[in-house]
Amino acid sequence: MRRLKYWQAISEATVQCMEGDPNILIAGIGVDDHKGMFGTTRGAFQRFGRSRVFDIPNCENAMAGIAIGAAAVGKRPLVVHPRNDFMFLAMDQIFNLAAKWKYMYGTQAGVPVVFRGIVGRGWGQGATHSQSLQATFAHFPGLHVAAPASPADAKGLLVSALQGSTPVVLLENRALYELEGDVAEAPTPIPFGQGRIIREGNDITIVGASLMAYEADRAADILGEKGIRAEVIDPRSMRPLDERIILDSLRKTGHLVVADTSWAAYGFAAEVAAVAAEKGFAFLKAPVRRITLPDCPAPVSEPLEKAFHPSPMTIVQACLEVLQSEVSSVRGLRDVQERFTGPY
Amino acid sequence: MGISKEEILSLLRGMLRIRCLEETLAERYQEQEMQTPTHFSIGQEATAVGVCSALEQQDVIYSGHRCHAHYLAKGGPLLGLVGELYGREVGCARGRGGSVHLTDAGSGVIASSAILGQTIAVAVGSAWAFSLDHSRRVAVAFFGDGAVEEGIFHESLNFAALHKVPVLFVCENNLYSTHSSLAVRQPAGIQIYERARAYSLPSRQVDGNDVAAVFQATREAVEWCRSGRGPYFLEGLTYRWREHVGPLWDYDAGYRTKAEVEEWMARCPIKRLSEQLLRDGLCSEGELRRWREEIQQEIAHAIVVAKSSPFPSVQCLLEGTY
Numbered sequence: 191m192r193r194l195k196y197w198q199a200i201s202e203a204t205v206q207c208m209e210g211d212p213n214i215l216i217a218g219i220g221v222d223d224h225k226g227m228f229g230t231t232r233g234a235f236q237r238f239g240r241s242r243v244f245d246i247p248n249c250e251n252a253m254a255g256i257a258i259g260a261a262a263v264g265k266r267p268l269v270v271h272p273r274n275d276f277m278f279l280a281m282d283q284i285f286n287l288a289a290k291w292k293y294m295y296g297t298q299a300g301v302p303v304v305f306r307g308i309v310g311r312g313w314g315q316g317a318t319h320s321q322s323l324q325a326t327f328a329h330f331p332g333l334h335v336a337a338p339a340s341p342a343d344a345k346g347l348l349v350s351a352l353q354g355s356t357p358v359v360l361l362e363n364r365a366l367y368e369l370e371g372d373v374a375e376a377p378t379p380i381p382f383g384q385g386r387i388i389r390e391g392n393d394i395t396i397v398g399a400s401l402m403a404y405e406a407d408r409a410a411d412i413l414g415e416k417g418i419r420a421e422v423i424d425p426r427s428m429r430p431l432d433e434r435i436i437l438d439s440l441r442k443t444g445h446l447v448v449a450d451t452s453w454a455a456y457g458f459a460a461e462v463a464a465v466a467a468e469k470g471f472a473f474l475k476a477p478v479r480r481i482t483l484p485d486c487p488a489p490v491s492e493p494l495e496k497a498f499h500p501s502p503m504t505i506v507q508a509c510l511e512v513l514q515s516e517v518s519s520v521r522g523l524r525d526v527q528e529r530f531t532g533p534y
Numbered sequence: 535m536g537i538s539k540e541e542i543l544s545l546l547r548g549m550l551r552i553r554c555l556e557e558t559l560a561e562r563y564q565e566q567e568m569q570t571p572t573h574f575s576i577g578q579e580a581t582a583v584g585v586c587s588a589l590e591q592q593d594v595i596y597s598g599h600r601c602h603a604h605y606l607a608k609g610g611p612l613l614g615l616v617g618e619l620y621g622r623e624v625g626c627a628r629g630r631g632g633s634v635h636l637t638d639a640g641s642g643v644i645a646s647s648a649i650l651g652q653t654i655a656v657a658v659g660s661a662w663a664f665s666l667d668h669s670r671r672v673a674v675a676f677f678g679d680g681a682v683e684e685g686i687f688h689e690s691l692n693f694a695a696l697h698k699v700p701v702l703f704v705c706e707n708n709l710y711s712t713h714s715s716l717a718v719r720q721p722a723g724i725q726i727y728e729r730a731r732a733y734s735l736p737s738r739q740v741d742g743n744d745v746a747a748v749f750q751a752t753r754e755a756v757e758w759c760r761s762g763r764g765p766y767f768l769e770g771l772t773y774r775w776r777e778h779v780g781p782l783w784d785y786d787a788g789y790r791t792k793a794e795v796e797e798w799m800a801r802c803p804i805k806r807l808s809e810q811l812l813r814d815g816l817c818s819e820g821e822l823r824r825w826r827e828e829i830q831q832e833i834a835h836a837i838v839v840a841k842s843s844p845f846p847s848v849q850c851l852l853e854g855t856y
Contacts, residue, residue, distance in 0.1 A: 247693060249690075249693060251685065252654075252686050253689075255655025255656045255658070255659060256690075256693060257659060258656050258659060259596075259658060260660065260662055260663040262656065263594070263644075263660045267659075282649055287649075287652060291645075292856070294635050295631055295635060295637040296625070296628030296631060297637065332855055332856070
């Protein structure tokens with residue numbers, strides 16, 4: 191086992207899968223340039239060149255359709271978007287065609303297209319470059335949707351996506367890109383719908399999506415210092431959602447905080463809360479708490495932006511309130527991107 | 535390249551089969567047993583048959599909402615279409631897709647879809663895959679004059695031209711998008727086929743009600759695509775006789791005149807060709823009558839089989855989502 195950064199794990203998974211399957215192609219704006227999509231496609235371009243790694247015109251909608259059409263005759267396209275916000279332009283193809291293909295055409299096989307979208311956070315990226323679209327994508331049957339929060343998961347989920355037969359949307363939070371972790375050398379798939387217990391605990395369950403799984407783990411450190419043992423769960427995929435792992439934890443702790451990188455209304459946190467209410471009501475000793483974005487677009491100005499993104503301290507505070515704990519004077523934590531200097 | 539007697543008779547018979555089926559379906563549609571919004575191609579058969587007859591079995595086609603003629607012309611089984619309209623498991627999409635989502639992989643009908651312009655890009659994608667594999671296969675995108683206004687049309691032509699992929703774009707210009715005429719949708723003074731030239735595509739306009747002309751033009755276009763020279767664009771001028779969606783006539787609805795409909799009906803592609811063949815002595819009244827009878831028998835049989843076939847099992851409602 192070596193330590194790899196999140197972006198290195200994605201790059202390694204891509205190259206290994208492409209070595210194993212000549213039908214995998216990469217397409218995206220600038221995937222072959224010197225930055226190589228924050229490093230994630232550089233390795234593939236160096237290894238396979240222009241015959242399999244394609245810079246493309248600005249045509250998000252058509253590109254999604256082109257990928258579907260290539261997949262329909264045997265290819266496995268991996269389409270990469272430098273920000274998932276651009277994928278709004280491709281949603282007709284993703285929802286109206288890719289997600290429905292297998293069902294709507296009554297076929298044996300679907301179209302194995304993989305869409306990677308990077309989620310921005312902080313450094314003034316603003317309203318149209320810092321959204322997290324997991325709930326939007328996860329609403330529609332027919333897709334697999336995942337948001338890996340560790341280097342190992344970034345690799346394993348991408349391997350799963352590139353080996354499966356279902357269209358997949360993978361959302362990668364840019365704030366996780368420099369995160370380091372143990373990553374196996376072999377390209378071993380991590381199945382969709384299988385969550386991960388980041389740490390065990392008996393007092394309270396924290397379910398965190400994407401970056402918030404990492405932040406929840408940091409929050410659990412602080413809670414631990416005060417004698418509160420939080421169980422931290424990363425669902426890894428939003429569709430399918432591993433309800434079992436959440437309900438098993440809730441059975442044990444009776445308390446639930448859900449943290450998401452997006453808004454509350456109709457979102458991931460609402461979904462998890464609904465699962466708890468419908469299927470784990472008897473376990474609940476206190477109301478569920480959601481930690482989500484304030485109900486406004488992402489601002490740019492630094493103080494506003496700071497107030498906009500939930501931090502580990504937001505999670506700590508919520509847990510203390512749910513537990514009606516008297517604990518005070520917890521220590522502070524650095525922002526996940528405090529050392530980031532930009533520009534993007 | 536001339537057209538052989540065998541080819542021209544086959545073109546006529548192909549159109550006749552589509553016309554007979556759709557007229558029968560339009561009649562039966564009113565029994566309320568086929569419950570799926572249906573866009574009939576009656577009057578537009580020549581483009582579908584002319585194009586598909588110039589393709590090989592391994593070539594693939596994509597279509598839009600008005601897709602029955604394309605599906606049949608490319609070789610999609612008749613029972614698959616009829617069964618789909620009746621919502622039966624025997625339908626080409628097993629009763630999950632309906633009239634606008636036809637498919638038959640075996641004959642190269644990959645997909646049709648109800649979202650305007652959507653499958654233009656998908657056809658480009660299949661053609662892109664063919665060119666990456668150095669295959670001889672060609673992909674065809676059928677769409678109407680309405681789809682030309684969508685952004686995806688332009689994105690797709692740009693990509694296809696850039697990568698020189700073997701795709702044939704076929705625009706069936708029937709002058710209306712639902713009930714809106716070209717005049718309220720596109721600026722005057724520019725023809726649709728001319729837009730393709732802006733992307734450096736070779737492009738031609740043909741009489742879409744002249745099946746021989748469409749067939750000839752497609753043979754040349756497909757040869758161009760197959761030889762690795764890139765995409766090609768054909769515009770066929772044609773006309774839909776019935777209402778936009780549904781089996782009825784609608785010349786009294788106010789958006790077009792009865793005189794206009796009748797003018798186009800006088801240019802019926804089937805009437806035109808059969809009169810010419812009779813004149814030239816290439817077929818007889820008796821032969822035409824026999825064809826009609828054979829086709830009607832095939833249709834009647836398909837309807838009986840479809841209606842006596844089982845509906846999909848409700849236990850299988852979720853099956854196929856993943």
